[in-house]
Amino acid sequence: MQLLEDRITQDGKVYPGNVLKVDSFLNHQIDCDLMTQLGAEIVRRFDGENITKVLTVEASGIAFAFAVASLLGVPMVFAKKSQTNNLSPNVYNAKVVSYTHSTTYDVRVEKEFILPTDKVLIVDDFLANGAALTGLADIITQAGAKVVGCAIAIEKGFQDGGKIVRGQGIRVESLAIIEKMTNSSITFRN
Amino acid sequence: MQLLEDRITQDGKVYPGNVLKVDSFLNHQIDCDLMTQLGAEIVRRFDGENITKVLTVEASGIAFAFAVASLLGVPMVFAKKSQTNNLSPNVYNAKVVSYTHSTTYDVRVEKEFILPTDKVLIVDDFLANGAALTGLADIITQAGAKVVGCAIAIEKGFQDGGKIVRGQGIRVESLAIIEKMTNSSITFRN
Numbered sequence: 001m002q003l004l005e006d007r008i009t010q011d012g013k014v015y016p017g018n019v020l021k022v023d024s025f026l027n028h029q030i031d032c033d034l035m036t037q038l039g040a041e042i043v044r045r046f047d048g049e050n051i052t053k054v055l056t057v058e059a060s061g062i063a064f065a066f067a068v069a070s071l072l073g074v075p076m077v078f079a080k081k082s083q084t085n086n087l088s089p090n091v092y093n094a095k096v097v098s099y100t101h102s103t104t105y106d107v108r109v110e111k112e113f114i115l116p117t118d119k120v121l122i123v124d125d126f127l128a129n130g131a132a133l134t135g136l137a138d139i140i141t142q143a144g145a146k147v148v149g150c151a152i153a154i155e156k157g158f159q160d161g162g163k164i165v166r167g168q169g170i171r172v173e174s175l176a177i178i179e180k181m182t183n184s185s186i187t188f189r190n
Numbered sequence: 191m192q193l194l195e196d197r198i199t200q201d202g203k204v205y206p207g208n209v210l211k212v213d214s215f216l217n218h219q220i221d222c223d224l225m226t227q228l229g230a231e232i233v234r235r236f237d238g239e240n241i242t243k244v245l246t247v248e249a250s251g252i253a254f255a256f257a258v259a260s261l262l263g264v265p266m267v268f269a270k271k272s273q274t275n276n277l278s279p280n281v282y283n284a285k286v287v288s289y290t291h292s293t294t295y296d297v298r299v300e301k302e303f304i305l306p307t308d309k310v311l312i313v314d315d316f317l318a319n320g321a322a323l324t325g326l327a328d329i330i331t332q333a334g335a336k337v338v339g340c341a342i343a344i345e346k347g348f349q350d351g352g353k354i355v356r357g358q359g360i361r362v363e364s365l366a367i368i369e370k371m372t373n374s375s376i377t378f379r380n
Contacts, residue, residue, distance in 0.1 A: 023300065024302070024303070028267065028268065028270070028299075028300060028303065029265050029266070029267045029300075029303040030256065030259070030265060030266045030267070030268070031265060032256060032259045032260040032263075032264075032265065032266055033260075033263070035256070035260075036260065058248065058249035059248035059249035059252060059268065059270075062249060062252040062253055062256075063252055063253075063256045063266070063268075066220065066222060066225070066252075066253045066256050066257070067256070069220070069222045070222040070223075070225075070226065073222075073223070074222075075219050075220060075221060075222065076219070076220045076222055076253070077218065077219045077220070078218065078220070078249065078253075080218070080249075109218075110213065110218060110219075112214070113214070113218065113219040
């Protein structure tokens with residue numbers, strides 16, 4: 001999506017270790033108008049899928065997920081991250097390995113908020129190694145609901161996540177896919 | 191605000207320790223349409239204040255803050271919680287005592303996202319002891335910006351936060367103020 005690629009080119013900063021900082025508009029300060037336009041493009045791409053719920057994980061996915069869910073007119077659920085092992089019988093739980101922080105955490109959703117009849121769109125700001133998405137898809141499957149697909153703002157195309165999630169048969173729509181980045185240039189996949 | 195009070199009465203659950211669970215519409219599963227209506231009421235109450243930015247703290251304040259900021263047409267910034275002591279010179283930092291979890295954490299905002307010219311509205315889903323709001327107001331003050339006020343969905347009127355924050359001369363607008371709650375009834379302040 002040209003609008004997002006232009007914004008990344010203009011305001012994104014690349015740091016060592018393949019870190020892309022887009023916190024002036026996407027995940028610390030939020031450009032609400034941009035987010036709504038990204039949401040509208042996601043709604044267009046998933047037209048006809050009869051989505052009943054949007055699922056994301058706290059915290060940086062929430063604004064984008066809210067924009068998408070608002071436009072779809074469906075509830076948005078955000079999974080909570082937890083490092084405790086206290087499991088409740090009322091909660092779906094999946095383990096996620098964070099390569100960024102070299103830790104493992106759980107993502108959790110109260111069972112009452114995902115029903116077997118739900119058609120769920122997963123939304124997140126970033127797709128890198130795919131661990132968070134895989135965890136969320138696992139929760140939807142545990143609930144007996146349908147994974148409609150994943151809607152992503154920025155995919156790091158040079159990491160494995162996109163390949164892994166698509167390899168599980170899940171439709172992934174990323175609004176900008178970065179093929180390669182250096183501290184002086186960012187190249188997008190066509 | 192009648193709409194929110196009715197929803198709390200209908201779907202809120204009271205648990206021992208003065209816990210009010212509203213996670214079916216406010217802070218786990220989000221009713222996006224309700225959130226937008228709450229946002230519109232906040233915009234109405236702060237009309238004429240020329241707000242330039244909305245500030246909240248991750249994670250459960252983000253959806254409400256996004257709704258408010260979208261309607262105002264201004265950026266939304268969410269402060270990040272951190273338990274590390276690594277401070278960066280590029281970051282505003284304030285300490286927050288969490289009575290709920292008996293811990294202390296830091297809230298942090300990159301300095302570039304709050305400017306001395308900003309008029310900032312603080313938005314959060316809950317006001318109980320006021321510690322998070324006080325931390326956010328502290329950050330705005332460190333930036334030399336103006337605290338326009340606090341916009342809250344649910345205030346626990348039987349806890350001290352409202353009194354403390356208002357006592358600092360900060361305008362607080364809460365859409366529902368709970369005077370008293372038991373497991374069979376919730377009473378709102380007029």
